Amino acid sequence: MENRLLNQFDSTISTQWPSQEIVVSYEPLNNKELFELAYHTCNSVNMRNIYIKLSLDENKGGSRAILYSNTKKFVHIESLDDNLIITKFFPEDNKDDKLATEIKANLETRKLVLSTKEKDLKNQILKSILVERKLDECANLVMLKDISRKIYFAIGDARESAAVVPIFMQAEGASLVQLALNKWMSMTQNLDQEKPFPENLVPGLLKNLMQIKKWLLNLISTHLEK
The missing domain is CATH 3.30.160.110 (Sirohaem synthase, central domain)
Incomplete structure (x- = not known):
């Protein structure tokens, strides 16, 4: 697009x-x-x-x-x-x-x-920023009204990137974040993969992505203040 x-x-x-x-x-x-x-x-x-x-x-x-x-x-x-x-x-x-x-x-x-920071924690913070970028890339695809297949894989990429970061997965609210991403993956998987992501679903997905992004930005910033 x-x-x-x-x-x-x-x-x-x-x-x-x-x-x-x-x-x-x-x-x-x-x-x-x-x-x-x-x-x-x-x-x-x-x-x-x-x-x-x-x-x-x-x-x-x-x-x-x-x-x-x-x-x-x-x-x-x-x-x-x-x-x-x-x-x-x-x-x-x-x-x-x-x-x-x-x-x-x-x-x-x-x-x-x-x-x-100790090497492991430093890497986890950097991997959390990677998840932040993945969420941003997904949101941009949604705003560009790209096809559902790309958005499905972008959501999955963000979810999988987060799943291997302990400071993400152990943070309060992480389970809700993963549930939300899983929900949108399931919903997007059932769409026509080669057609643009449906406009009626855009506000809901963007709202969830921004909620997750706000949560993640705060999580990362907290670790950078210690």
Whole structure:
């Protein structure tokens, strides 16, 4: 399905809209770890993931994500070989300085916190952010009115990714999250797989995905504050 927001970003916004940029060094994390952490730090329930590409090498650049907010701002996260760059694009009358203040400060603090975690817990936090991304990718497919088959596998991917993360599965509310994902998998499996996901089911699925996302964002942030 056509991703109009992404097309608009590539053709106009990335070159013509006002922007603000911050540069963050990787140390003491590697490229992949900081990219995941930056994704989580820039993300919120009001953000939509319209594009993501991951580098195959965790110690090299090449990862990119584009988030779109309900305030019509775009956030571009790009992992280069030497550092990570976050750029916010905004309509001319809608500028704010949260990128340079709140986001950079939070990211620098969380970078140090994550680096001090024991290896197992650190990996679990990063895997939880992976689930966060999977939920975002699923929500974007729903908003694009993509076919049911893709949405079915996206829900399943999020559910299976979460199932192997103890801090996720042992958290209060995790069983309800898994029940909700299972319900939508079963419902989607019974649809015509090659037809667009039914519009009458979109509000319910998006509502559940956003509820789960809010719960997960809080869970991850809690572990990054300790």
